Amino acid sequence: xxxxxxxxxxxxxxxxxxxxxxxxxxxxxxxxxxxxxxxxxxxxxxxxxxxxxxxxxxxxxxxxxxxxxxxxxxxxxxxxxxxxxx
Numbered sequence: 001x002x003x004x005x006x007x008x009x010x011x012x013x014x015x016x017x018x019x020x021x022x023x024x025x026x027x028x029x030x031x032x033x034x035x036x037x038x039x040x041x042x043x044x045x046x047x048x049x050x051x052x053x054x055x056x057x058x059x060x061x062x063x064x065x066x067x068x069x070x071x072x073x074x075x076x077x078x079x080x081x082x083x084x085x086x
Contacts, residue, residue, distance in 0.1 A: 059085065 062068040
C-alpha cells in the first residue's frame with residue numbers, strides 16, 4: 001500500500017536565466033600582453049586586404065562567366081605570376 005510520502009508531488013527547483021540573444025565577442029590577447037601594448041592594423045594593410053578581396057571576386061566572376069578560362073590567362077593579362085592570382 002502506498003504511503004502518503006510516495007503520493008506527494010516532488011518539486012525540483014533549478015535556478016536558471018535565459019542567456020542573452022546577442023553573443024558578445026572578445027578579442028583574445030597573448031598571455032601576459034597588455035591591451036595598451038597592442039598596435040592596431042595599419043590602414044595600408046587593411047586597404048591592401050580589401051583590394052585583394054575585391055580583385056579575387058572580380059576574377060572569380062570572370063572565370064565563372066567564361067570570359068577567362070583559367071588563372072594563367074589572367075596572370076598574363078595582369079602581368080603577374082599564377083601564384084599571385086591564386
